Amino acid sequence: MDVPIWLTNSRTRKKELFEPIDPDNVRIYVCGPTVYDRAHLGNARPAIVFDVLFRLMRQVYGPEHVTYVRNFTDVDDKINARAQASGRSIGEITAETTQWYLDDMATVGVMEPTHMPRATEFIDQMIAMIADLIEKGHAYEAEGHVLFAVESYKAYGGLSGRSVDDMIAGARVEVAPYKRNPMDFVLWKPSEPELPGWESPWGRGRPGWHIECSAMSYELLGESFDIHGGGNDLMFPHHENEIAQSCCAHPEGGFAKVWLHNEMLQVEGKKMSKSLGNFFTVHDLLEGRDGQAGVPGEVIRFVMLSTHYRKPMDWTAEKASQAEATLKKWYAQITEALDNEVPYVGVVNALADDLNTAKAIAEMHQLSLAGDTPSLRASLKLLGFLDHGIPDWARGPDFDLSELADKLAAVRGAAMESKDFSEVDRMKAALLEAGVEVRMSKAGVELLPGAGFDAAKLEGL
Numbered sequence: 001m002d003v004p005i006w007l008t009n010s011r012t013r014k015k016e017l018f019e020p021i022d023p024d025n026v027r028i029y030v031c032g033p034t035v036y037d038r039a040h041l042g043n044a045r046p047a048i049v050f051d052v053l054f055r056l057m058r059q060v061y062g063p064e065h066v067t068y069v070r071n072f073t074d075v076d077d078k079i080n081a082r083a084q085a086s087g088r089s090i091g092e093i094t095a096e097t098t099q100w101y102l103d104d105m106a107t108v109g110v111m112e113p114t115h116m117p118r119a120t121e122f123i124d125q126m127i128a129m130i131a132d133l134i135e136k137g138h139a140y141e142a143e144g145h146v147l148f149a150v151e152s153y154k155a156y157g158g159l160s161g162r163s164v165d166d167m168i169a170g171a172r173v174e175v176a177p178y179k180r181n182p183m184d185f186v187l188w189k190p191s192e193p194e195l196p197g198w199e200s201p202w203g204r205g206r207p208g209w210h211i212e213c214s215a216m217s218y219e220l221l222g223e224s225f226d227i228h229g230g231g232n233d234l235m236f237p238h239h240e241n242e243i244a245q246s247c248c249a250h251p252e253g254g255f256a257k258v259w260l261h262n263e264m265l266q267v268e269g270k271k272m273s274k275s276l277g278n279f280f281t282v283h284d285l286l287e288g289r290d291g292q293a294g295v296p297g298e299v300i301r302f303v304m305l306s307t308h309y310r311k312p313m314d315w316t317a318e319k320a321s322q323a324e325a326t327l328k329k330w331y332a333q334i335t336e337a338l339d340n341e342v343p344y345v346g347v348v349n350a351l352a353d354d355l356n357t358a359k360a361i362a363e364m365h366q367l368s369l370a371g372d373t374p375s376l377r378a379s380l381k382l383l384g385f386l387d388h389g390i391p392d393w394a395r396g397p398d399f400d401l402s403e404l405a406d407k408l409a410a411v412r413g414a415a416m417e418s419k420d421f422s423e424v425d426r427m428k429a430a431l432l433e434a435g436v437e438v439r440m441s442k443a444g445v446e447l448l449p450g451a452g453f454d455a456a457k458l459e460g461l
Contacts, residue, residue: 001060005352007227008310010235010259011159015354020226021257026057026066027225029217029256031234032116034073035097036082038281039104041300041315042231042265042272048301048384049262049309049355050229051110055382056351059343068113069220071213072098075119075206080195090196094118104282107297108304109384115220119212123198126207126215129249130187130200138248142178144190144203148210150183153244159259160236185241187211210241218246223253232261262309268316280315296393298385299323305357305383327385329437330368330376331394332448337373343382344375357383401436401447404461408438409445427461434458 005018020026030050033043050070057066074094083090102112119126130146133139138152150156157163186208191197197204217225223246230239239259246255264271267278288294302323307313344367350359360383367376380386408427415421431438435453439446 001348003060003348003352005056005060006354007258007260008354010232010261013161016258018226018258020061021224023061024065026061026227027221028054028057028066028068028227028229029213029221029225030068030070030113030228031213031230031238032070032072033101034076034078035094035101036076036079037097038283039101040272041267041280041282041285043101044105044108044282044300045265045304045309045313046229046231046262047105047110048108048304050260051384052305052351052355052357053227053229053260054111054113055384056348056355059348059382060352067115067221069115069117069217070113071216072101072116072118073209073212074098075196075212076209084194100283104286107286108282109297109301109387111384111387117216117220119207119216120196122212122215122219123207125219126211127188127198127200129215129218129245130207130211132249133187133245136248138245139187140180141202142180144205145176145178145186146188146202147179147184148187148241148245148248150181150185150244153248155247156183156244157240159240159243162236185210185237187245210238211245213238214242214246214249217242217255218250223250223255225256227258227260228256229260229262232263235261260309263312266312266314269314295320296324296391298327298391298394301384302327302361306361308358309355326365328394330364330380331390332437333368333371334373334377334380335390337377339374339377343378344372347375347379347382351382401449404431404436404458405445405447407461408440408447412440412445430457430461 006015007018008015028050030046033039039047047070050068054066054068057068072094079090079094082088083093086093098118106112130139133148134141134146137149139146139148187210188200188202188205188207190203190205195206197206217228228239228242243255247253266272267280270276270278272279282300285295285300286297299320303315303319304313306319306323344363346363346366347360350356350363353359360379364376364379367373367379377386408424408431411427412424415424428438431447434455434457435449436458437448439448
């Protein structure tokens with residue numbers, strides 16, 4: 001599919017025409033979760049955003065020509081702390097929480113990437129990369145730790161656009177006597193006997209966080225690949241450090257050609273926080289809590305995609321309600337639609353314009369109004385809403401509205417003769433109040449159960 005794709009590169013701060021290094025193997029890496037607990041609502045945003053990117057690239061270049069890697073961090077101090085507090089093993093916790101993440105993301109329509117490496121599977125590769133950095137003069141050993149020497153990489157700060165002095169002033173850096181420079185970051189650290197550890201040239205220990213992604217992306221995608229993504233909270237220090245250690249370890253490559261960062265999420269206009277009572281895990285929303293009904297995964301996805309990925313997204317109950325009503329309407333429209341394998345060009349072009357999902361949804365509203373159900377169906381499929389067909393929650397109750405449709409048709413026919421449409425308006429208003437979608441055309445009258453359908457309100461009609 002010959003469609004030019006434009007993406008806003010965080011590194012250059014410009015919207016650029018995407019030109020893959022190898023069109024036969026478009027390569028994408030996205031930082032995944034640290035698996036110590038349920039994924040919160042904010043964790044779902046990058047998963048959904050980069051899932052849409054994955055789908056777009058597959059549409060344009062072909063499914064067999066796109067490689068998407070999203071990692072799991074399964075060695076981390078938060079995991080260790082949870083294991084110690086619960087008395088459960090680290091392996092049991094990471095296996096459980098990894099599956100929780102996969103289940104929740106599948107429910108919001110996220111496809112599994114091509115590769116989902118776990119950090120603990122690549123310890124040997126991390127040790128080899130760290131040893132290479134020491135040999136090249138970019139890292140040093142001190143008191144059982146190995147640290148990256150930031151001053152050895154002159155381009156440090158190029159992604160975030162800040163000088164080292166500014167970063168020191170604005171960051172909470174660990175003050176340690178073994179550091180040569182306050183900005184130097186840990187590649188390897190010693191492990192106590194009760195903590196996970198691996199034998200290395202520097203003693204028994206475990207890797208620092210930043211080296212994980214550099215080692216895994218190199219092993220799975222090579223020294224140069226097309227796109228690196230993640231939330232903008234990772235730009236500094238995580239992504240900045242990835243660039244430094246990767247470019248120093250493999251100067252023959254360019255690491256990531258394009259950097260994409262999604263903005264953060266709020267809830268009802270406020271930063272999500274447990275202290276404010278507006279902190280939700282994806283599972284909380286799906287299953288419902290505090291007496292509230294669960295929110296379907298497709299609705300969560302629709303709300304997320306209604307805001308451009310580079311803008312802050314505000315999750316509200318009103319948006320969820322509107323999204324549910326829209327999806328029910330669209331699903332009802334496409335029930336009998338032919339399966340069109342080619343999505344509507346306006347939707348594809350919107351996604352190709354820096355993943356403008358909000359514009360794509362606006363285009364789909366127009367398809368709905370025009371009754372172009374084959375294009376609407378194909379566009380829903382491209383955006384990840386039909387991987388498993390039309391969901392049961394969207395099918396509406398099994399209620400026969402044919403008698404009311406015949407009655408409204410008769411009332412409408414009489415009104416056409418008398419020119420008095422007051423009874424038509426009254427009946428139509430009552431149907432809409434009961435959550436019935438009313439479609440009137442020259443061919444006749446069609447009634448469909450819609451969002452908020454309440455059969456009890458139809459009594460007397």
